[in-house]
Amino acid sequence: MSAAPPALPAFVPGDYKTDLKPVWCPGCGDFGVLTALYRAMAELQLTPELTAVVSGIGCSSRLPGYVETYGFNTVHGRALPLATGVAVSRPDVKVIAVGGDGDGLAIGGNHFMHSARRNLDVTYILMDNEIYGLTKGQVAPTTPTGDKTKTTHYGNPEPAVDPCELAISFGATWVGRAFSGDLKGTVELIVKALQHRGFAFLNVMSPCVTWRGDDQFKSLKAKARPLPAGHDVTSRFEAFKFTRETDVLSTGVLYDVKSPSLNDRLDTIKATARAGAPLVTVPEIVKTFLPSF
Amino acid sequence: MSAAPPALPAFVPGDYKTDLKPVWCPGCGDFGVLTALYRAMAELQLTPELTAVVSGIGCSSRLPGYVETYGFNTVHGRALPLATGVAVSRPDVKVIAVGGDGDGLAIGGNHFMHSARRNLDVTYILMDNEIYGLTKGQVAPTTPTGDKTKTTHYGNPEPAVDPCELAISFGATWVGRAFSGDLKGTVELIVKALQHRGFAFLNVMSPCVTWRGDDQFKSLKAKARPLPAGHDVTSRFEAFKFTRETDVLSTGVLYDVKSPSLNDRLDTIKATARAGAPLVTVPEIVKTFLPSF
Amino acid sequence: MVGAGGDGIVTMGDILSQAGARDGLNVIKTEAYGPQIRGGESSCVVRLSPDAIYEQGDAVDVLVVFSWADFGRFKGEVQPAPNAVVLFDEADPVARTREDLGLGADAHWLAVPFSKLAGDAGAKGSKNVVGLGVLTALFGLREETIRRAVVKRFGRKKAAVGELALKAYEAGIVHGGALASMSSRGLTFTPGPSKLLLSGNEASALGALHAGCRFFAGYPITPSTEILQFAEEWLPKMGGTVVQTEDELAAIGAVVGASFAGVKSMTATSGPGLSLMTEMLGLAAMAEVPCVVVDVQRGGPSTGLPTKSEQSDLWQAVFAGHGDAPRVVIAASDVEDCFHATVDAFNIAEEFQVPVIVLTDQSVGQRRETLDPTRLVHAVIDRAVPTGDELVDYKRYRDTPEGHSPMSVPGMKDGIYQTNGLEHDELGRPASMHLVHEKMNAKRYRKLKPIRDKYQRARRFGPAKADLGIVCWGSSKGAVKEALLMAEERGEKVAAFIPEMIFPFPVKALEEFLASVKQVLVIEISYAAQFTKYLRTFTTLPENTIIFKRSGGKNLTISEVDDQIRKFLSPDRKKGVA
Amino acid sequence: MVGAGGDGIVTMGDILSQAGARDGLNVIKTEAYGPQIRGGESSCVVRLSPDAIYEQGDAVDVLVVFSWADFGRFKGEVQPAPNAVVLFDEADPVARTREDLGLGADAHWLAVPFSKLAGDAGAKGSKNVVGLGVLTALFGLREETIRRAVVKRFGRKKAAVGELALKAYEAGIVHGGALASMSSRGLTFTPGPSKLLLSGNEASALGALHAGCRFFAGYPITPSTEILQFAEEWLPKMGGTVVQTEDELAAIGAVVGASFAGVKSMTATSGPGLSLMTEMLGLAAMAEVPCVVVDVQRGGPSTGLPTKSEQSDLWQAVFAGHGDAPRVVIAASDVEDCFHATVDAFNIAEEFQVPVIVLTDQSVGQRRETLDPTRLVHAVIDRAVPTGDELVDYKRYRDTPEGHSPMSVPGMKDGIYQTNGLEHDELGRPASMHLVHEKMNAKRYRKLKPIRDKYQRARRFGPAKADLGIVCWGSSKGAVKEALLMAEERGEKVAAFIPEMIFPFPVKALEEFLASVKQVLVIEISYAAQFTKYLRTFTTLPENTIIFKRSGGKNLTISEVDDQIRKFLSPDRKKGVA
């Protein structure tokens, strides 16, 4: 007697593809992220109608339009507030927030901090190209000091931030770094990020061929190397050793700790509030406004 | 022969006092910060008309009204953007930004990040009372998890941030922690912060007697203790060992490194741009729009 | 009642108003504080009446002063009537005369040993309870009810404390009994069924819960914070969630996100917060996501007068936002209205997929009013999700005759769509062609017609034809209504028009009103006359229209309205002299 | 000219327009791109004329198409005139007929071997230069000038490349010479002194530097980014500083801070950014801090149509912000105007201590126009700082008859003050009393009168008395002016009124205009008719006023205006038939 044939997966990567053609430049790193996302979603068999992809504004933020789930390309910098509304009000929906370094670290930086702090139930994928792509090449918070851009004719005077170090200090419970030129690695990391309960932050170095030239891709490719085996993902001190890197780009899971997610905590609150009693109705609340003596 | 008598200091603490009566509750920790500031300013003999104190909105943000310098109590969360304008456009003016935890870490968090990253020439004093005081007691980003406030009836579900850890990750070049109950210590730290070139961040635990009760003061007093002698202020890894503390409150200079301030860098840029030539005039710029062939 | 911090003014007002509500009286209560964050002087005005009342009222008939020094700090805010009964502490170091207060001959000027009586009763801190006793004796309040209230308030933790308080109360009654009889001025009423006693902010929050709001995101700001606090306390018990966000940008963002996810959502704020929400409200208009924002107006601009009322967020609500962004604006005029306006807001937002702003203000938001529980009923409308055929190659933004199109929510397999804040086609795909833009603008604005038709909400008071017609909005209603009654008694023909729908405006109703009056008077609390200028965008006010506008910081008083009415209807003016 | 990415359309337009400017012709040039971020199709329209021109123009007289497929993508945006000369690449796989383009009999339909000629010349990529050669031969452009331009452009890096380009150019000339003579349609002109060639955004930035702006904080946003980029490049050379902030909240905050510190400051943005600046502009109004914001309008609401023009930020500029917050709004109508409007903005901001918003839009901001260098002169006004007696117990907010009061800056010992966004007294101290609020509101609004008196800026075109009077604003000026000239030729009496000051509005001038015309026509590019409704807030438009409004995404065309004019002035209508 032979065993029953394994059931075919319900979804293949192509099922997550819409028929809207990406506006991205040929060679843009974001294509890699999109492909990796399709594969990761298929690997986890995410249910399209119970998945929401939310973004801000930027080249990278166009991504939700290319993913066959509920999608919202919102306004610049506000991907995470919108994602918060979806994740908290609909715990049954898997929420993925995506965007660029300008969107998430410049105008959206504060939401990044507080979403991470709350351990929001969202997977946040930041496509870091160290530049403002859509607006045609201005300096970003991750642009290396000294670089010339459309708004740094004399070289960027400002130090850059390391998004992964920030995420850890903010309180993110899962932090990873990927390079979109490494499709396999990116797929793996997106899968892990999606599996994490709570706020998972994945910084994907995603080259902008148009405003950062081919050099960016080349140097990233040269610098990228996996984190050393045995890296202790539960220690933020260990993780910090692989932040603010210059000559190398350590990819992999930097940090991964267990802690109740915001939705876990809100469930506890609802339980506490009700203390076993049935849901309160408005008339019951109204009564509390009658003098009770 | 005896040496000439030392010249009397031009300014005594009282000289920095306006005759506007603080609106603060009796016993508010902010009184301690204000007194400490007067003393520190006197110790450094700051010139009132070349000093600007800028704040956002909150009980603590009322402080500029009580300091006899140029002062601006702006809008909620925007103390640092305003301070940026003053510091960058008037390098000759000493700029002090002050405010509360809600003002600086909630609505103003993004400006905190980027001001620190730029190593802005500003001394930022945050009066951390772990609560929204002015609006009468709602949860703040520094309110401990589980605490009950006006907006956390069932206990605060959210983890708190450590402002000092954030400041270091943001790129602040000087970070200190004080307790307003310790006047002497607070004066010393404000003096050091004011002497630092670049972005100096001082988190002062400043109890809110009205919405956090006397316990807050008591527990802070019990927990406060100076950083161990020999703490290496030049290592962020060492500094991180004294962040997210729960049972103790380590006060003193956590982190202190030298790095060109934003104004230093902007000076370099101006020099590069001019390349030794005299200041460019508008007519010269206009000429560049004439076809040059 | 006016006193220093610690005099228990607020408690005194609470007990008085709760007792009134308990006995079925109509009550309106307003508190005020000095600039100190805490421990400063405070005042509390309580108006009690067996008859309907619409406004806090101007001058008080009875004034209790525990500290003349602090009374001075409320100059212009608490004013005794010329014939008022004034009770003050004989032990007050500061002395005042009836002349100082501009009292008339028929006024009563009574020094009462409040502190002494409290001390004798063994409850030093209970001047306020002694005061309640005196008032009970003088004005025939129901002793039994107030006793209950006193016990409840002071006996909660320690019965003994309650006992002492009652002693102080009795001492007050005894002393009051010995004073000149005020029976003529007393309240005569037969207790009716208890009434609710709640604030406008609480009513707004109740309205939201009633309408089905199950997600609330907000950021504290005076004078709207009570709405957030109310939601945070009650929503979890109803299975809903509340997030206090890092700022207002995030609050409105989360609201739009939750609504996109299919959950009725709202936020509440005041001017500065509403300004910060400007951009996101444009996204809600563009992506057609329902959302409700309650704006409890305070004095502006900027931080302005955070604890005082004004009607100067009108332009922000109606016009703010880059681009042509349709929205709906509703105004609440009293506590009960806060409930209904909020339910309407949700109904409109959900049915037509537009952002809806409810304008209230500090005066209605924070004052407490009695309300008959049976008044809090209001039909609820839910969002139209696509079904059957509509889901066959579903178009999120199908260009329908009425403008709005069924909106699917996560979980609906065939309703999947991707949207954005860019101009887009019926499928939601980015499109920057002029023709698509024109067509989709038309679609979004088309909704305003059915909304206007369905919600021609405006109140009209007074005779069908009048010599003077007052047009005002929001919290001005109370003072205007009371002034109308006074005018009516004088036999003057004065009518009033008060819209509930601000945008789209009930233009037809207004024009009928304008046609029905000889002279138009617009009243508003905005230095820039925001309401008047807004009216002009869609209607032509008569040449001779009179504008009465001023800055906020002080609520519109009945006498201000009455003065205006007299000015234009006084006999000599009728004779055309004035 | 239309082509695929890589066809060098933009370069072709650059050379053509620069050559025109070099020879003293009047030039207007506009580029457009497809949705692709890069490498997509592009189009470029260049208008050259020895006579004054005011608008890009509708249909083109000469159309060069390197790819019919891409031409299709600009449907409605690039339109040949019925009698146009159409040049296209004979090698184009896609075929089109003159009928497809709706050409008339007098049109010329010429297939040109662009690719082949380029290849033969050994410069495969230089179809565009070949095209320039053909145009030179056909329309009598100055060969010498264009040669120079070609060399400059291609020979910069490698002389050899320049040589090849010239070969291609010559090949084009030779080929063109052999084609049907177009001398009749050619340009006949005698070269004059060179003109400046710059965009509206560059003109705005120049205006700022000229006005003395020495601090600029901004955040990139299409279509305003060029202003930030210009400032970042030039201010350091002038000793000024630029900060690209983390967002627009910080940008306007830094601007207000720098201005508080005594340095003239500005920011530039587009709709979404302006919306985010709403709250801070209220602080500037309240604390009376001068600041300038240039808003380059794009299609809205929300992200809308980032690369297309619209006139729909008017309400946001004039009305946004909670509370009564005075500000000034100026509109620029063409490239030169961007310079002057910005200087005016600084002059007003600094003299009267108010925030000033300059409204331009994508069409003027990003198109390039020639300009006579001598036009860029404009007097500059500096801030009034307190001196002498004014510094004796200095009051920052002294309640002066004109409203504004001398403003001290850090460094002035006796000018020290503390201010805030709360309502405050003359010293700047927080005050929440109604009377202080009323008085300070009056002080802040009082400034508007001297501003209105001093800047009654409005343009009037056409006869003193007219049958039709057009009222429009901003970039609509160009199309309206040209349509007026056409009407004049037809002997029709049409006038136009175009305000430069939007708020406070030059009401007197408008009302004189309205009185001088028989019929009023308002034209604007806003679906919600923002301009029309705004006009109604302060004036009564005649009953029979015609409103021509539509969404943006396409600039107002001369023929749209002309159609309107004809509609109302056509003979039969005059006979009262229509």
Ligand SMILES: Cc1ncc(C[n+]2csc(CCOP(=O)(O)OP(=O)(O)O)c2C)c(N)n1
């Ligand atoms: C409020 C607002 N400000 C500015 C912009 C203009 N803008 C659009 S995308 C963008 C930044 C793009 O950079 P990033 O977020 O890194 O995305 P990328 O294009 O590089 O993927 C900016 C500044 C906007 N759309 N809205």
Ligand SMILES: Cc1ncc(C[n+]2csc(CCOP(=O)(O)OP(=O)(O)O)c2C)c(N)n1
């Ligand atoms: C835009 C805006 N949102 C909200 C508020 C209301 N508000 C005033 S102060 C404050 C927070 C006060 O807390 P914190 O900054 O910690 O200062 P504290 O009073 O505790 O010293 C808030 C939310 C405001 N003034 N403006």
Ligand code: SF4
């Ligand atoms: S501009 Fe850069 S980021 Fe944007 S699509 Fe092109 S390559 Fe990608």
Ligand code: SF4
């Ligand atoms: S409320 Fe708290 S923070 Fe505010 S003044 Fe009182 S004690 Fe200080």
Ligand SMILES: [Mg+2]
């Ligand atoms: Mg980027």
Ligand SMILES: [Mg+2]
């Ligand atoms: Mg605080």
